[in-house]
Amino acid sequence: MYRRAAEAAIGETISTVYAPDSWYLKRGTTADALSDTLVGETVVAARRRGKLLLLEVGDATLGLRFGMTGRIIVDGGAPIDELLYSSRRADAADERFAMTWDGGGLVISDPRRLGGVELAPDEDRLGPDALELDRRQLTDVLGRTSRALKAVLLDQSRIAGIGNLICDEVLWRAGLSPVRGADTLTEFEVALLSRCIKLTIAMLMKRGGSHTGDLQDERNRDGRCPRDGTALRRDDVGGRTTYWCPEHQR
Ligand SMILES: [Zn+2]
Missing domain, CATH: 1.10.8.50 (Helicase, Ruva Protein; domain 3)
Incomplete structure (x- = not known):
């Protein structure tokens, strides 16, 4: 179901990356590295391997894990920038990672922080x-x-x-x-x-x-x-x- 949600991102070009929680970034991935790698690139594919959701963005592979409490919200219509940065939003504190594109975006909300985000995950370990x-x-x-x-x-x-x-x-x-x-x-x-x-x-x-x-x-x-x-x-x-x-x- 995560992959199906993420498929809505295919074809979109990333304009901003929001990664406020360094604990959520795994295996040496940093917020700067995510921005440098993803901004300006287009999402070309989404696939799932076990608990790992993989997004191909330009030449890079982005691995997303959701743990037990995580969920992904992909919004192709609403102005997600407003949703993202609005303190009025009840669960804003649970947002661990987001990417936006023209007219939409993707948000990972994970109250218990059991999931994670990483660049170039080692798929062979699975x-x-x-x-x-x-x-x-x-x-x-x-x-x-x-x-x-x-x-x-x-x-x-x-x-x-x-x-x-x-x-x-x-x-x-x-x-x-x-x-x-x-x-x-x-x-x-x-x-x-x-x-x-x-x-x-x-x-x-x-x-x-x-x-x-x-x-x-x-x-x-x-x-x-x-x-x-x-x-x-x-x-x-x-x-x-x-x-x-x-x-x-x-
Ligand atoms: Zn029994």
Whole structure:
């Protein structure tokens, strides 16, 4: 959905860049470098790779990440300069990055600053995109390691695009334990998991984000499995808080 929003920028020539939050600029990217590189150049393409949205601007590649709370607003019509710099705007403080062009612009609003902006991101650090991953690739990724299943699914260098909430929802739907060794899955279980990854991501995108899963309301100390009513377990898996059902997730 981010890529679709960003496609509205294609063909526009950047007139200003607004990058007030240096913490949001990653891997050595600076506000000056962004202005020098982007101003006067035209957006020629938008593509997505996992959680990374890539904009080709002139000869440069701009990488945008949104974290859990970030959103992109692309406005082709309204005078966005006014919106941008107006203190009357309630969420102006959440604006981490913006570009404007004649008659419009693009704004990233991210209250929790979990996303980021960088020039020339290293795309090779990312594994194949979860939505494009086929069953054979998944078998290959999982079969090579005995690490916990969830830790492997979260590893962006192996599979790009699965965050913590999505991962718990996928495993809950697939009936697979997050702490199982990745290489212990049967062929049938890998096939099931492959389907669950795609269906779950598609469903959450349609509903409006990773926080819209069926498990979401139960992510607390009294949480119960929406399927069978069992008290959920709360564990640290792969460095992330994990909720899962010991009854039907095996
Ligand atoms: Zn259950």
